[in-house]
Amino acid sequence: MEVRKTTLSAVxxxxxxxxxxxLHCQSQADAPAVQPATASAPVDQGQSATQxxxxxxxxxxxxxxxxxxxxxxxxxxxxxxxxxxxxxxKALPPEKDPAWYRKQLQPLQAEITKLDAQIEKxxxxxxxxxxxxxxxxxHAYYSLPGDPQEQLKQLEEKRAKDVxxxxxxxxRARHNEIPPGELR
Numbered sequence: 461m462e463v464r465k466t467t468l469s470a471v472x473x474x475x476x477x478x479x480x481x482x483l484h485c486q487s488q489a490d491a492p493a494v495q496p497a498t499a500s501a502p503v504d505q506g507q508s509a510t511q512x513x514x515x516x517x518x519x520x521x522x523x524x525x526x527x528x529x530x531x532x533x534x535x536x537x538x539x540x541x542x543x544x545x546x547x548x549x550k551a552l553p554p555e556k557d558p559a560w561y562r563k564q565l566q567p568l569q570a571e572i573t574k575l576d577a578q579i580e581k582x583x584x585x586x587x588x589x590x591x592x593x594x595x596x597x598x599h600a601y602y603s604l605p606g607d608p609q610e611q612l613k614q615l616e617e618k619r620a621k622d623v624x625x626x627x628x629x630x631x632r633a634r635h636n637e638i639p640p641g642e643l644r
Contacts, residue, residue, distance in 0.1 A: 474514060558642040561633045565643060568626050575619040582612045
């Protein structure tokens, strides 16, 4: 019975010593209710009266934590964002966005491919070859209204302009440090 009283008094003493340090920075309304141990409360038999004193717990208030977040020698977990705020991904400016370059390049490259086929057909027509896939019994020749020589010249000029625009876009992408692999 004597051991039990000694253990109980040691527990009460440690609670009383630790409680003022823990409650020092909190207001009366925020303070947790500390209930003293009673004789009816179970006590761990493994504790002894020679236990060293527990180090008082430091409770940080908001002003102290904000002061720490400005001090770069201390790491503070979390951010100053509001609890319900959603992080929004910032959109890249067009000159830094590979998707923008792909969107600009695709129609130009498709047009160049189409113009290449038309130029080849026109050249074949001018050399006297059959350029259309003929039906089984008819032989038709490729023909657009107007002079085929003039048409060839217009097609080649349009293709040259499109190639220049593609090269300009590729140069701008390279200047903005976008790797060529991201433009495909």
